[in-house]
Amino acid sequence: MADAAPRLTALAEDLLGVPLPVRIRAWDGSEAGPPGAPVLVVRHRRALRRLLWKPGEIGLAxxxxxxxLDADGDLYGLLERIAGLLWEREAGDGRRGRPLRDPGLRAAARELLRLGGALPPPPPPAEEMRRRTGASHSRRRDRQAVSHHYDVGNDFYELVLGPSMVYSCAYFTEGATLERAQTDKLDLVARKLALKEGDRLLDVGCGWGSMALHAARAHGAVVVGVTLSAEQAAYARKRVAEEGLADRIEIRVQDYRDVRDGPYDAISSIGMAEHVGADRYQEYADDLYALLRPGGRLLNHQIARRPERDESAYRIDPFIDAYVFPDGELAPLGRTTAALERAGLEVRDVQALREHYALTLRHWVAALEANWAEAVRLTSPGRARVWRLYMAASALSFERGGIGVNQILAVRPDAGGRSGLPLRTRSWSG
Known part of the structure; x- marks a missing residue:
């Protein structure tokens, strides 16, 4: 009898105490749930065994x-409804888990056991990062984390990111393509840093070299780009050589903490600080301050989370930590600006780009879906599914205001306290 979907639906509703807002299609061909609702496909009963042995986000992931598990049709609609089902909003500090109905937990476990089968726990997918060595955010462990995320193949990233090869939010104007919006973002950074001919720029977390190339090509800067990813560095060096800019751009596989050839006129850090870690953030700010000349500028482009009422309750998302950004941590905007100012920098401008990142992510998801077979060939089916889920869920989180992204412009004042900035600090916004 094909009845797995009705049984799963009844089980979920009994545990959560609310009607299930999605439709379930099970491995036995049965379906249950609201007609026309987004469809969650349970392709194999093994998924239930994962939830038995690892309840919560990791089991689902x-x-x-x-x-x-898969989505049939609108992935965004499915994720929105599941998020509303699993999480409750709490005024002022984001979300909290919806409490399960305790009387039903034991009965639910028995039902999952009957549906999923009493077998040993399935091994985690190979894409999960499980072995980490060294202290959190040590140089060795940071190299492991960066390699896990970025060294999955430059061809794969080309497929998703497009010709710009920029892996941070774009800066959109009405009707702009992704490539144009990414160029506009790079130029916005360059103009905020007031780059001019001969200026020394340090690009921390330089990725595939796009900011370095733009700064040298369009503004005449002399650039040092540092990354922990050997694959990124090789790709960036090739681009630099092809554009004939080797005399202006040096790409290093180097930890920013090991850069010793300051001072620099400007520092760009675009989408890198999320990897630093809360315990190391003051060190990051202090190091960048020391690398700037007096009057030098820093542009810190960073994803931020909403602050919790009780910061001790903050936890790293287990799916992101295991599959996407190992050891990555998001800080509230206020904590970031405080660390920069404690280091001696003066924060002069903050620009929020939250909606721009949501648009960027939707472009990336669309590119991944349009080239799905090639993405799977270049990486693995599991890796492609990781990126699709993470990018789509992140787009929704930006749209709903759960996370944001900000460009922070800071300056190292000279001995007389002079910033060197114009009176109209938003002169770059045109």
Whole structure:
């Protein structure tokens, strides 16, 4: 009898105490749930065993990455409804888990056991990062984390990011393509830093070299770009050589903490500070301050989370930590600006680009979906599913205001306290 979907629906509604807002299609061909609602496909009963052995986000993530869970149709609609089902909003500090109905937990476990089968726990998908060595955010462990995320193939990133090869939010004007919006973002950074011919720029977390190339080509800067990813560095060096800019751009595989050839006129840090870690953030700010000349500028482009009422309750998202950005941590905007100012920098401008990142992510998801077979060939089915889920869920989080992204312009004042900035600090916004 094909009845797995009705049984799963009844189980979920009994546990959560609310009607299920999605439709379930099970491995036995059965379906249940509201007609016309987004469809969650449970392709294999193994997904239920994962939830038995690892309840919560990791169990769900493992089932998704393994291809045992999937979406039929609108992924964004499915994720929105599931997020509303699993999480409750709490005024002022984001979200909290919806409490399960305790009397039903034991009965639910028995039902999952009957549906999923009493077998050993399935092994985690290969895409999950499980072995980490060294202290959190040590140089060795940071190299491991960066390699896990970025060294998955430059061809794969070309497929998703497009010709710009920029892996941070673009800066859109009405009707702009992704490539144009990414160029506009790079130029916005360059103009905020007031780059001019001969200025020394340090690009921290230089990625595939796009900011370095733009700064040298369009503004005449002399650039040092540092990254921990060997694949990124090789790709960036090739681009530099092809554009004939080797005399202006040096790409290094180097930890920013090991840069010793300051002072620099300007520093750009675009989408890198998320990897630093809360315990190391003051060190990051202090190091960048020391690398700037008096009057030098820093542009810090960073994703921020909403502050919690009780910061001790903050936890790193387990799916992101295991599959996407190992050891990555998001800080509230206020904590970031405070660390920069404690280091001796003066924060002069903050620009929020939250909606721009949502648009960027939707472009990336569309590119991944349009080239799905090639993305799978270049990486693995699991890796492609990781990126699709993470980018789509992140787009929704930016749209709903759960996370944001900000460009912070700071300056190292000279001995007389002079910033060197114009009276109209937004002169770059045209």
């Amino acid at each position: 493992r089932a998704w990455v393994a291809g045992e």
